[in-house]
Amino acid sequence: MQVIDQLNVGGAERVLVDLANILHRQGESVTVITLVRPGKLAAQLNPEIPLLNLGRVNRFNVLKMFRINRICSRYDIVHVHLRYNFRYVALAKLFFGGRYKLLLHDHFGDIENDKAIPTGIKFFLHRNPWFAGVSQPLVDWAVQYIGLEKENVFLLANIIVRKETTLTKRAAPSVPKLLLVSNFREAKNHAFACRLLSRLRNTLNFTATFVGQVIDPQFMDGIHKQIRGQKLDDIVKVVHDCDDVQGIMGEYNLAIHTAYQESGPLVLIEYLAQQLPFVAYKTGEVATQLQAVIPDFFMENFEIEHWIDRIETLLSRGDHYKDSMKDAFDAMYSDQAYVEKCSGIYSRMMINGH
Template identity: 25%
Template sequence: MRIVQIIDSLEIGGAERMAVNYANELSQKIEFSGLVATRGEGKLLNQVNENVSYLFLDKKSSFDLKAVFRLKHYIKKNKVEIIHAHSSSFFIAVLVKFIYPQIKIVWHDHFGPRIGQSKKENRALIFLSIFFTSIFVVNKQLKEWSEKYMNCKKVVFIPNFIQENQSVEQETVLKGTQGKRIVFLANLKNPKNHLIVLEAFFELKLFDLDWSLHLIGKDYFDLYSQNLKEFIKFNDLYDHVHLYGVRNDVKFILKQASVGILASTFEGFPVTLIEYGDAELGVISTNVGFCSEIIKNKETGLLFNPLNKQELLAQLKIITESETLRTNLSVNLKKSVVSNYQAAQVVEKIILEYSKIEK
């Protein structure tokens, strides 16, 4: 079995992390596992295993024919049988298929907001889906969307997973008091909904109880980011809310926190939640996408409607007031992550799906 994962960049993000995870895990299980970044590299490059065949295309435009032919040459040279294209990288995969028809394409949809989009907004994707052999999706709503609109009838739900036995870098030391740190792992952009968390943190006056809030994720230095920083400045939260930007040592960071929060208005399958669970954090999560499947309210975490600040206020108050509750939730979530979202189970399923395509 000879498979290549294709992704636009190796910047830190959910789809990007999963492309790397798949390439790494498959490299131990199949004959050839490759990874191609089309437009940009990034911090995730450091997490690519040495036995993964890696190529950076440095694609300059959507119709960069030089990049298309380089990819075709790589695929032919390495006798690749299946392209596993993540998110928007489906386009270059289809262009390669035009000139190398025997290649099979699996498209992997990680984009939670798609369920709110129309057929018109996805015209190119839907038209080109006739060239897909299979579609993998990260939640049931995306499965229903693809089954309704796409020109590929083989649609399979594949949960995300976390890699096992990763080396843990230890670089970022969080500020604040041990046992009273809330971490929010998400790039600073829509639909991650950071402002509602800042407002809830401020309105509950959690800083008076020595709690601190730590935002980990890429800062795009745009209006979204500016609004967050203005809120922090206006409410004099500099000593209590900390922004760290993109970090490689996420496991080490999470081990320093007690509570993990996710507030997105749309999600696919957030790897963040299983990372929180693996780190044994008490979790407060939005109820969108696959989140309510990972987090069972009052069993493995606390859920809230991301458009309802009163729900977030109530759940944040509950989880910060009770160390016993945090411990119970974190233990239950850890068990669930170990049982359902470890690499071994998911990779076994994906290899089975690949084998069906080869036949």
């Protein structure tokens, strides 16, 4: 069973939806439960996958804790996404005596800068000692800071399902279209993107689209002001209601990703799937994996002139990276490879006596 609080638009939520769909497609039995509400991404689950909703309002509601423990007790393994959800289910299990095995799937994105242990996490992980991190630094944290055994800690990097679309031939365009997909909060560094585009327009005629949900309204207001202040209104469009970003990638010539801290980032795999070249700051497990294969896509700093040079270089190359992007996606992010990884984790949990 896969557990999360709600399936709003976000990286961990996307991973759960794609993981559940992949497991179902491979013939595995899977159920999804949301602790608070289903959320927008619930509609993207295969309709044959059972979706339960606890409907919790107050996390200290004893009746809801009793019910989640009863539900989890129907399953051998409960795969919980995000630390606070794991803590909630582990507390319910402790109170009401569940015998199922819990796996924490940790998506925390700033582990290199913040290694603090959230309240209760160490206590509950020592009683439910199974951990999957989306990045190698998370795996190292679980061993070094939590004290888990290495054989109970796994790297489970992010994955997405490739949407079948008509892939566009990307010849060098006269007016290239740039895409940035990131929810609007400070760590995504839209402010740098605006400064970059303001300088880029001095040498290149282009348009750009920012796609993302508003996580921090105050930050979003600041970005709108920056767009107006740098006179980007005529070339930058902001979109908040796109639930299918892979479906629009064929309209663009190049993507940029300016976030300075990530656990994934998941969207880079989507660019790879749709063979949309990109320029991204190197942060997160996906960036580490892909830089070894296509180093031209990654930046080590935020020097604007370096970014401009790289953007212009990639645009001039058109479809040069198409084959290498396809090969990288097939080799690193296929459904079968991910299912085998998950099945291996679940098998190890069942064999172990914890």
